[in-house]
Amino acid sequence: MDQEFHSAPDAKVTRNELASVITALEPDQIISTKEHHHCSRRRLTRTEMLLFWGLRFYLVFMVGVVVYQIWTGVR
Amino acid sequence: MQMNEPKTASEPRRFAVLQSNSPNEQPTSPADVVITHEDIDRAHDRQRVSATRARRGFRPRLGLFWLLLGPGILVMLGENDGPSMLSYAATGARFGVGFFLPFVVLTFVMACVVQEMTVRLGAATHRGHAELIFDRFGPFWGWFSMVDLMIGNFLTLVTEFIAVRAGLGFFGVRPAVAVLGALLVLSVALMTHRYWTWERIILGAAMFNLAFVPVALLTHPHWSAVGWALVTWKPLPGGLTQETVLILLANIGATVTPWMLFFQQSAIADKGLTTRDIRMGRLDTALGATLATIAALATMLATAPLFLHHMSATNFEAAEFAQALQPFVGYWGAALFALGMFEAGMVAAITISTSSAYAFGEVARRPHSLNLPFKQGRSFYLVLLVEAVAAAGLVLIPGIPLVYIVLLVNVIAVLAMPPALLFLYMLVNDREIMGSLVSPAWANVLALAVVVILVGAGLLFGISVLAPNVLALVGGR
Numbered sequence: 001m002d003q004e005f006h007s008a009p010d011a012k013v014t015r016n017e018l019a020s021v022i023t024a025l026e027p028d029q030i031i032s033t034k035e036h037h038h039c040s041r042r043r044l045t046r047t048e049m050l051l052f053w054g055l056r057f058y059l060v061f062m063v064g065v066v067v068y069q070i071w072t073g074v075r
Numbered sequence: 076m077q078m079n080e081p082k083t084a085s086e087p088r089r090f091a092v093l094q095s096n097s098p099n100e101q102p103t104s105p106a107d108v109v110i111t112h113e114d115i116d117r118a119h120d121r122q123r124v125s126a127t128r129a130r131r132g133f134r135p136r137l138g139l140f141w142l143l144l145g146p147g148i149l150v151m152l153g154e155n156d157g158p159s160m161l162s163y164a165a166t167g168a169r170f171g172v173g174f175f176l177p178f179v180v181l182t183f184v185m186a187c188v189v190q191e192m193t194v195r196l197g198a199a200t201h202r203g204h205a206e207l208i209f210d211r212f213g214p215f216w217g218w219f220s221m222v223d224l225m226i227g228n229f230l231t232l233v234t235e236f237i238a239v240r241a242g243l244g245f246f247g248v249r250p251a252v253a254v255l256g257a258l259l260v261l262s263v264a265l266m267t268h269r270y271w272t273w274e275r276i277i278l279g280a281a282m283f284n285l286a287f288v289p290v291a292l293l294t295h296p297h298w299s300a301v302g303w304a305l306v307t308w309k310p311l312p313g314g315l316t317q318e319t320v321l322i323l324l325a326n327i328g329a330t331v332t333p334w335m336l337f338f339q340q341s342a343i344a345d346k347g348l349t350t351r352d353i354r355m356g357r358l359d360t361a362l363g364a365t366l367a368t369i370a371a372l373a374t375m376l377a378t379a380p381l382f383l384h385h386m387s388a389t390n391f392e393a394a395e396f397a398q399a400l401q402p403f404v405g406y407w408g409a410a411l412f413a414l415g416m417f418e419a420g421m422v423a424a425i426t427i428s429t430s431s432a433y434a435f436g437e438v439a440r441r442p443h444s445l446n447l448p449f450k451q452g453r454s455f456y457l458v459l460l461v462e463a464v465a466a467a468g469l470v471l472i473p474g475i476p477l478v479y480i481v482l483l484v485n486v487i488a489v490l491a492m493p494p495a496l497l498f499l500y501m502l503v504n505d506r507e508i509m510g511s512l513v514s515p516a517w518a519n520v521l522a523l524a525v526v527v528i529l530v531g532a533g534l535l536f537g538i539s540v541l542a543p544n545v546l547a548l549v550g551g552r
Binding site: 020030039066 | 108109110111113114115117118119121122125200201202207210211212213216347349442483486487490491493494497501505507508530533536537540541
């Protein structure tokens with residue numbers, strides 16, 4: 001188990017608590033078992049990459065517009 | 076990911092025979108299970124949900140809703156934050172009762188469409204938004220979206236403390252005392268180390284957002300004019316100008332922002348909602364949106380008398396709005412307005428800093444839950460507190476143009492929304508993690524409509540700044 005990622009185990013877990021956790025939570029809700037239920041990485045298509053980067057440039061450009069507006073406002 | 080749902084509350088789940096939509100999931104044996112403090116707290120909450128769900132009748136239904144509501148109301152009332160309420164107040168004072176009333180209703184409908192997707196994602200995958208982006212699209216986009224969120228959240232947090240400072244300023248509280256007091260409240264709420272308790276405390280505080288309703292009633296609005304504006308979307312005094320576009324964007328940014336996606340999905344995962352709770356999650360979101368719409372409209376109605384009396388509110392801060400309203404609503408009305416501003420900033424400061432901490436933990440693979448004791452969730456609590464302290468400190472620097480920052484933060488939120496929505500759109504249509512819960516066609520059409528509106532509004536803003544004359548071509552001035 002990747003100790004960096006997960007919460008520390010509780011030192012005083014009773015049998016009842018163990019039972020209640022296993023009964024009440026879905027398997028991938030339990031912190032220590034999350035790694036068995038990870039989502040695999042998906043490959044992005046060319047169109048998706050274009051969209052991602054296009055919107056990224058849109059954001060950078062528009063933030064530039066905001067900065068320009070502040071600059072003109074200050075002047 | 077979707078798991079087998081037990082038919083009754085008492086039916087145990089068998090770890091060795093799990094089925095999942097993901098081909099990468101491996102069966103889990105009981106030997107692998109390490110129980111944490113966080114698991115025990117979450118299991119306790121889920122047991123109450125299961126026990127209530129097993130009972131029949133109206134009261135148990137209501138009880139179930141009570142147990143499951145929270146993230147939706149918190150995110151919607153949390154977004155009625157300092158800059159949002161100031162934007163609504165500025166809108167009411169600048170444009171009166173007219174176009175912006177139905178426009179704000181539309182923005183909350185947009186918020187509902189977007190947040191419903193996070194309900195499904197959170198309940199189906201039990202993961203926060205940043206964690207899913209990291210897992211599905213890789214570390215580059217994971218870190219990228221987290222850094223985006225952190226920057227946006229930090230700027231927004233600054234404005235929350237501006238609202239806190241301005242709201243309490245009405246009562247003569249000194250800025251340093253107001254800001255330090257807000258930090259203290261934020262820290263005390265965290266000391267519960269329990270998601271459920273934290274959520275109930277913040278929900279109680281968030282209800283004070285409705286303080287703007289009595290203030291609006293004290294101004295004796297012309298209800299026929301309100302009804303007429305909601306139906307006709309008129310009038311829009313001054314037409315389409317650069318200022319109108321800025322206010323338009325500020326009002327969109329007051330209801331639809333990236334932190335909401337991250338917060339609600341992470342809160343749903345932290346609360347432990349499952350696919351069986353999606354209906355209640357939607358109800359929770361719709362109720363939150365309704366309450367937030369009422370508070371937003373009330374704020375615009377409350378400041379509309381300033382428009383009728385031709386009072387310029389261009390550079391008003393919250394306390395100045397309250398003082399200007401005093402002749403129309405009396406001292407107690409003005410005091411309620413100032414308290415509402417304080418509450419808006421306070422609740423949002425808590426929810427927004429929490430969304431940053433969730434996102435950091437999810438991407439940096441550190442523990443991230445409000446159920447964690449401080450020792451186990453040190454990085455989670457530290458990110459939350461450090462961000463809040465830094466933002467609070469900035470507000471105390473003298474001479475900072477606070478009102479301008481407030482409006483621009485909302486504008487930046489609108490501009491940052493389309494990239495965030497693309498991640499959400501792709502995740503919620505990802506059959507591998509969502510199974511049968513992928514978005515139906517009509518939901519995708521609505522989501523795309525939201526993206527088109529947001530990008531269109533952003534471009535309109537760009538045109539209004541870079542080429543104001545072009546506005547005339549689209550009917551503006």
